[in-house]
Amino acid sequence: MSGRRTARRPDQGRQRLLRVRAVLAGGLVLGVGSTLTLAAWNDSEFATGTFTASSFQIESSINAGGTWQAHPTSGAAATMAFDPAGMSPTSVNYAPIWIRTTAGSLSGTLALQGATTSGNASLAAALDYRVVRYASGACDSSQFTAGASYIAGSSASKVPLGTVGAATAVAANSANPTQLCFEITMKASADNALQGTNVGVTWEIKGTSDT
Template sequence: MTGQAPAGHFRMRPRRTPRAILLRLRALLAGGLVLGVGATMTLAAWNDSEFSTGTFSASSFALQSSTDSGGAWQEHGTSATAATMSFDATGMSPGSLNYASIWVRTTSGSLSGTLALQGGQLVQGGNAGLFAAFDYRVVRYTSGSCDASQFGEAASYIVGTSSSKVALGTAGSSTAVAASAGTPVRFCFEITMKTTADNSLQGTNSGAVWEIKGTSDS
C-alpha cells in the first residue's frame, strides 16, 4: 500500500537534533518550575490573634481657700476673684502691725501637692509709695489665732524669720498640702508699716495681691 513500509522493514524515527533536545529539556524544566510553584502555593498555616484594650483617666489637682477660719471654702483662681483677707488695716501708722489669715486645701478627690507663696503685687490703682512702705512675714500654723503669738522662734516661717521682715513683693518658701480636702494649710500674715514711712503717705491707699501657686505631687 502506498505510504506503508515494505514488509520486513522498520520505520526509522526522525533523528533528534541537539536543538530539539534542548527545547524539550527546557520544556520539562519549565513544567517542573510550574509544578514547584503550585506546590508552594498550596501550603498553609493556621492564624489566630488576641486583642486587649484599656481605658485611661487623668487625675486632678485643685485648690480652694477660706478667710474665715475654714468656715466657707471657695475657689479663688484669679487675681480678679482673689479672696480678701481680713486685715484691720485702716489708719495704719509707722511701726503698726496687722494680722490676717488664709487657709488653703485641695478639693475632694484631688491629688496632694505643694503650695508656693508668690511675691505680692501692687493692686491696680494702689499707691506704689505706700505699697513700698510695708514689710511682711508669713508663718504656717496649726492652732490658735492668727496674731503675734504665732511668730516665735520655733514657728514654721514661709516668709521672713523670727527676727526679720521683708518687702511685700518677696516670695516665700513651699509647703506641702494634703490630698482630697485633707487638713488645710493655715497661713498667718503679719503686715508692718515701716517706721521710716514718709509723711507724705498720710491718707493714701494701697493694696497687695498674693498668689499661692499649687503643684500636684504626681
Template sequence: MVKKQNQRKVLAVLAGGLVLGVGVAVTLAAWNDSEFATGTFTAGAFDLEGSTTSATGGYASHNTGATPPDAAATLVFQLPAVASNMAPGQTVYAPFWVRLAANTTTDADLDAAGVTASPDASSNAENLSYTVYSIDAAATCDAAGIAGADVVASGATLSAFTAGTTETLANGTPVTAAGTAVQLCFEVTAGTGLTQGEAATATWQFTATSTS
C-alpha cells in the same frame, strides 16, 4: 490548521497563567491577620480652695487668672491694730486657710508664687513689709502663733517678693472629702516712712502643684 492550534495553545497557557495568578493572590490573603488593643485614660481632679473665715468653713475658689476671673480673697486683719488705721512700727495679722477641695485625687505642694502691689505713686506699698507663715490650722494668727513657724514668703515692701518653704497639702480621705487645711498667717508691719492717709493694696498668689 497548525496556526490555529498554536493560537489555542497560547491562549491555553495564558488562561493557565491567569488561574495561577488568582491562586497565588488567594494564598497570600490567607496569611494576613490583625490584632487590636484599646485603652481608656481618665484625668484626675485637682482644685485648691481658700477661706478667710476658719479651717472648716467659708471656702471658695479665688483664681484671678481664671476666665472669667474669681475675686481675690480679702484678708481680715486683726488686733493689735487694724489695717485701716496703722501707724509707723505697728504690725497687723490676718489668717488665710487653704486646702485641696473634695474629689481632688492627688496630694500637692503649696508654694508662694508672687505678690502684686498697688503701683500708684501715692501708695504706701513701699512703706509696708510682710511675712507669710505656715501655722497649724487651729492656731491663732498672731505674734505668738507664728513663733518658730515656716516662712512661706516675705518682702521688705509690699512690692518685693522672696519665696520661702514649700508646704504639703494632702487630699481628702476618702477622696470625696476635702483635704486637711493649712493656715497661712500674714504679718504686715508699717515702716517709719508710712504716709498719713495713704493706702496700699497687695495681692498674693499661692500655687498648688500635684505631686503625682
C-alpha cells in the same frame, strides 16, 4: 526451542533504568510539594484600656469653719480679714487664710508669689511682711517663733511685699487644709506724708499638682 533464552534488546535495560529514575524523581517532586503545602496555626490576643485624666484644684477660706470658694483670679481674690484700723510706723497687722484641694483632687504644692500692689507706691514700700504655716491657734504674734515654718521672712527678719515666698504642701481630696498666717508691719521710717493714703496688696498662691 523452549530452553532457549530470548535475546534481550540492547535498549531494554536502559528503559528500565529511566523508569526507575523517573519514579525517584517523582518522589522528590512529591516531597517538595508536601513541604510547601503545610499550613501554620495562629491565634491572637487583644487588650484595651480607658484613660481618665486626674484633676487638681484648690480653694480657700479666710476664716476657720467659713465658706470655701475658688478665687482663681486677682479680680476675684479673697479679702483677708486684716484689722481695718489704720497703720502707723511700727504697727503690726495679722490675717489668716486656709487653702485646701477640692474633693477628688490630687495632692500638690503651694507657692507664694510676690505681691502686686495698686495705689500709693510709697506706702507699699513702707510695708514689710512675713508668713508662717501653722497648725492651730490664733493668727497672731505667737505664731512667729524661732521654730515656726516660715513661708516668707524669718523669725529675725521681715521682707518687702514683693518678695516671693517658699513652697509648701497641700493634701489631696480636701484633707488637712494648709493654714497660713500673714503679718504686715509698717516700717519705723515710714514718711509722715503717708498719713491717710492707701494701697491694695494682692498675693497669688499658686498650686501645682504632685503628679
